[in-house]
Amino acid sequence: MRQAGRYGGECMAAGKAAGQTFKDAVIAALPRLRRFCQGLAGNAQDGDDLMQSTVERALARAHQFVPGTRLDSWMFRIAQNLHIDGARAAQRRGHQVPVDELPETMGEDGRVTLEGRSDLAAAQRALQAIPDDQRAAFLLVVVEGLSYREAAEVLEVPVGTIMSRLARARGRIEQVVGRGPGAVQ
Amino acid sequence: MSDDIDERLAAWLDGALSPEEVAAFERELETNPELARRAAEWQANDAFLKGALAPLAETQIDRDLLKRMGLAEPTPAQMAANDNQPFWRRHALPLGGAVAASLAALLLLAVPQRGAEPDALSLALDTTPSLTATRLADGRTIEPTLTVRAADGRWCREFRDGAKTALACRGDKGWTIEGEAAATGPSATDEIGLAAGGDGAALDAAYRRIGASDPVGQQEETALIKQGWSRR
DSSP states (O other), X not given: OGGGGGGTTSOHHHHHHHHHHHHHHHHXXXXXXXXXXXXXXXXHHHHHHXXXXXXXXXXXXXXXXXTTSOHHHHHHHHHHHHHHHHHHHXXXXXXXXXXXXXXXXXXXXXXXHHHHSOHHHHHHHHHHTSOHHHHHXXXXXXXXXXXXXXXXXXXXXXXXXXXXXXXHHHXXXXXXXXOSTTSOX | OOHHHHHHHHHHHTTOSOHHHHHHHHHHHHHOHHHHHHHHHHHHHHHHHHHHHGGGGTSOOOHHHXXXXXXXXXXXXXXXXXXXXXXXXXXSOTTHHHHHHSOOOOEEOOOOTTOOHHHHHHHHHHHOOTTOOEEOTTSOXXXXXXXXXXXXXXXXXXXXXXXXEEEEEEETTEEEEEEEEEOOSOOOSSSOOOTTOSOHHHHHHHHHHHTOOOOOOHHXXXXXXXXXXXXX
């Protein structure tokens, strides 16, 4: 078992116990990982596929996890990297849903319109209207509650980049679901 | 609105400003109605999206998905290992749904011409997985239902043969019938049925006499067939 290597010299039973402890920690992190993955992917099926790939990679690379650091953040990073890889492979990176292709999300108060449909579907549509890098920052900070520094570590960018991505993401979301001068008429 | 103000607004919403920066920004909010409107808008959008996504982290992750991710041990095969009753008394086949779902593949065995009935039966018992019907050259159809091991090391199989159910054990000269009983259970193989047929008592005696183990699983039975029942 890979994890046993971290505890070199210890008996196999200890290695298995450590491996099980790692798996238990992964299981504990799954609910938030699932939400993050579905937020990135835009739907439940693709999100769960992404979560499964993330967990498989995390288990295969358990020896790379640094004890004392946040397992959830480490898995968020794996998920984000896999998502980007997948997007590149599909030549979809940077793809945005043009606001003018989302007529049903707009109106006098787009948010009310969205709430009249499924909240989750509406939220997913809004998230899919922003670029991947902004969406990841938004999900990590606003939804998962990470600090700017933690989000910067997950996404491997400077803290200032997180701040600007969040501002742009919110501006874009305002265009999609909000009203006022920023709203698309 | 400038990028700088947008970024400070975002940081204010996220609690990422220092106390001094918070105080300065809130003074700006009081004097700038458009900024205040936008702050309220962004705050509402944040709350809406966060609330809409919240249930995703509350739904239980089912065991099948955990298994696919390598996070749950597979459920052990439900073998007849319970000591309340000998397995042949229980009204369930031991090989589970996977095998039960396969089925009724009728195979016409090529029996050597010199083969009298015992040879044809032996060949069928040697090569037919449980819950698969096999047609012998003489027109009979038999259907093995389970495999056990006798106390003396022989492999034994219960099988359905028309209106009867029998238990046979494999020796050096082929399979020998150890017991027979009338079969009244379902003959179709697409359901979990009565393992030992209707007259359980007759086969009970045979099972007791040979000192039968619990039935082997599908994987082990497949290996035995592949290896010609040579494993001891």
